[in-house]
Amino acid sequence: MEKQEKYGGSTLTFEVIAIILGLMFLVPFYFVAINSLKTLGEILVDAASLPKDVIWANYSKAWDVIKFPTALFNSVSISIVSVVCIVVVSSMTAYRFVRRPTVFNKIMLSLLVASMIIPFQSIMLQLVRITSMLELRGHFYGIVACYIGFGLALSTFLFHGFIKTVPLEIEEAAVVDGCSPLGVFWKIVFPLLKPIIITVIILNTLWIWNDYLLPVLVIGSNKDLTTLPLAITRLFGQYTKQWDLALAALAVSIVPILAFFLFLQKHIVEGITAGSVKG
Amino acid sequence: MGNKKFSEWMQQTLFVGPGLLFFSVIVIVPFLLGFYYSFTNWDGLDLDRAKWTGMDNLNRIFTNDEKFWDSLWFTLKFTVITVIATNVLAFLLALVLARPLKSRKVLRTVFFMPNVIGGIFLGFIWQFIFTKGFYTIGEKTGWGFFELPWLGTPDTAFWGLIIVFVWQTAGYMMVIYIAAFAGLPKDLIEAAKIDGAGYGQLLKSIMIPMVMPAITICLFLTISNAFKMFDLNLTLTKGGPGTSTQSLAYNIYTEALINNKYGLGTAKAMLFFFAVSLITVTQVWLTKRKEVEA
Numbered sequence: 001m002e003k004q005e006k007y008g009g010s011t012l013t014f015e016v017i018a019i020i021l022g023l024m025f026l027v028p029f030y031f032v033a034i035n036s037l038k039t040l041g042e043i044l045v046d047a048a049s050l051p052k053d054v055i056w057a058n059y060s061k062a063w064d065v066i067k068f069p070t071a072l073f074n075s076v077s078i079s080i081v082s083v084v085c086i087v088v089v090s091s092m093t094a095y096r097f098v099r100r101p102t103v104f105n106k107i108m109l110s111l112l113v114a115s116m117i118i119p120f121q122s123i124m125l126q127l128v129r130i131t132s133m134l135e136l137r138g139h140f141y142g143i144v145a146c147y148i149g150f151g152l153a154l155s156t157f158l159f160h161g162f163i164k165t166v167p168l169e170i171e172e173a174a175v176v177d178g179c180s181p182l183g184v185f186w187k188i189v190f191p192l193l194k195p196i197i198i199t200v201i202i203l204n205t206l207w208i209w210n211d212y213l214l215p216v217l218v219i220g221s222n223k224d225l226t227t228l229p230l231a232i233t234r235l236f237g238q239y240t241k242q243w244d245l246a247l248a249a250l251a252v253s254i255v256p257i258l259a260f261f262l263f264l265q266k267h268i269v270e271g272i273t274a275g276s277v278k279g
Numbered sequence: 280m281g282n283k284k285f286s287e288w289m290q291q292t293l294f295v296g297p298g299l300l301f302f303s304v305i306v307i308v309p310f311l312l313g314f315y316y317s318f319t320n321w322d323g324l325d326l327d328r329a330k331w332t333g334m335d336n337l338n339r340i341f342t343n344d345e346k347f348w349d350s351l352w353f354t355l356k357f358t359v360i361t362v363i364a365t366n367v368l369a370f371l372l373a374l375v376l377a378r379p380l381k382s383r384k385v386l387r388t389v390f391f392m393p394n395v396i397g398g399i400f401l402g403f404i405w406q407f408i409f410t411k412g413f414y415t416i417g418e419k420t421g422w423g424f425f426e427l428p429w430l431g432t433p434d435t436a437f438w439g440l441i442i443v444f445v446w447q448t449a450g451y452m453m454v455i456y457i458a459a460f461a462g463l464p465k466d467l468i469e470a471a472k473i474d475g476a477g478y479g480q481l482l483k484s485i486m487i488p489m490v491m492p493a494i495t496i497c498l499f500l501t502i503s504n505a506f507k508m509f510d511l512n513l514t515l516t517k518g519g520p521g522t523s524t525q526s527l528a529y530n531i532y533t534e535a536l537i538n539n540k541y542g543l544g545t546a547k548a549m550l551f552f553f554a555v556s557l558i559t560v561t562q563v564w565l566t567k568r569k570e571v572e573a
Binding site: 032206 | 287291293294297304305306308309310312316372375376378379380382385386387389390391392395397398400403407412416419455496503507509510514528532545548549551552555556559560
């Protein structure tokens with residue numbers, strides 16, 4: 001028999017403390033929001049109070065200076081294409097690893113898992129060299145190729161753990177019916193992987209969207225491919241201490257990922273729990 | 280028979296080939312090349328001009344590179360403090376949110392929110408908070424804490440980085456701890472309560488040992504993230520004032536990409552790899568031994 005926990009005085013105390021702490025967590029967002037609507041002079045005089053006059057012009061100026069539509073488009077397209085490729089490549093690899101656990105495949109899986117410990121810094125300089133040699137640098141497909149390479153390990157590992165639980169019998173029936181190996185995978189196995197696909201999409205999107213160093217090195221001087229983190233960093237390099245402009249630019253840059261989080265938060269929280277328990 | 284073998288080979292190529300290709304070209308080959316470049320004077324440009332210089336880079340790092348060792352010491356201090364602070368805060372938040380609070384769902388969202396924003400953005404946001412926001416709060420309340428020159432002195436900049444890192448990471452770990460608490464067997468806790476166990480005893484003898492796998496994961500994630508901190512460092516303090524808050528990752532970055540000493544940078548990056556591996560493998564080995572079966 002399970003007792004329903006009562007909402008007593010101590011719970012109320014905890015509730016109050018937790019809410020105060022929650023408000024403290026939100027203070028930085030409050031500062032960005034209110035100050036992005038003030039003149040620089042007003043920001044410098046008093047950063048804590050609400051704006052006297054709401055200055056929307058900060059936003060239109062920031063929008064132009066960081067070329068927001070281009071940067072947003074680049075961030076979105078690089079993230080989506082990379083994540084789709086990661087899902088396709090790593091699920092196929094993992095499927096084969098589960099169904100044909102040959103010595104080679106087992107070694108490959110251990111190598112993938114072990115590679116997760118390598119810090120990006122230990123690869124980046126040589127990667128710059130290799131991506132230049134292969135003419136991947138400065139190209140859309142080049143940065144996508146890099147994200148596939150770096151995203152594979154964790155994603156394959158997560159798919160591997162999940163596919164192990166998919167019963168073989170369904171596939172055998174399809175093979176008897178004359179389905180090709182690719183057909184079996186895409187038509188029968190892949191749809192069953194939905195929960196883990198969501199986890200893989202979320203973990204990779206959050207990482208790729210916010211990534212800074214890899215795009216700096218691989219996109220480099222090609223300004224047409226500038227992503228949001230690069231655009232913001234460039235802005236801060238040019239306009240130091242222009243907080244009216246900078247805060248408006250920061251606000252528009254973090255809105256897309258915040259919206260992504262708030263819409264999908266149930267999946268995100270579940271995805272992270274699933275991802276970390278397996279990892 | 281030959282046909283079947285051929286078909287197997289085709290399938291292996293089709294399914295594993297693409298993954299193997301990307302993994303080799305992007306991760307394995309560059310990583311292995313790193314061991315070679317570490318012993319050269321590569322300047323980032325022409326590889327033909329990179330000469331084998333033997334132990335020169337390592338000699339220089341070990342005998343004549345104070346900044347590298349300062350950044351190692353900074354990174355170690357930073358990692359120890361943030362790992363403890365993040366996990367204690369996350370654990371407490373999870374304990375509180377495990378109670379039937381009315382605002383539980385909203386609070387979970389709030390505590391997690393900083394995590395979805397990248398370190399680059401957070402660093403800039405907090406640069407504003409530390410220089411302008413705190414100053415205003417200090418003026419209004421008169422609390423000296425807020426009137427400190429936060430990013431202006433080595434000590435306060437160090438703590439500034441810690442505050443932001445903990446604020447960013449605690450929510451993520453909290454989510455993992457909440458899931459672990461939800462998986463605790465209720466009858467065991469009820470039985471312990473009936474036997475007269477206090478809250479502290481319950482925590483020490485049942486809850487902590489039972490959520491040990493979650494602790495292993497959270498420690499692993501926080502240690503490796505803190506030890507590899509870069510984005511936040513770049514945009515919040517730029518390693519300053521001076522080079523006092525330069526993390527190892529940032530030191531490697533400046534050595535190679537600012538000073539153009541790619542060979543030396545690679546040598547440092549390889550040492551960095553060994554340090555990260557040693558620390559995380561030791562931690563996982565230590566905490567895994569403490570895990571118990573449910």
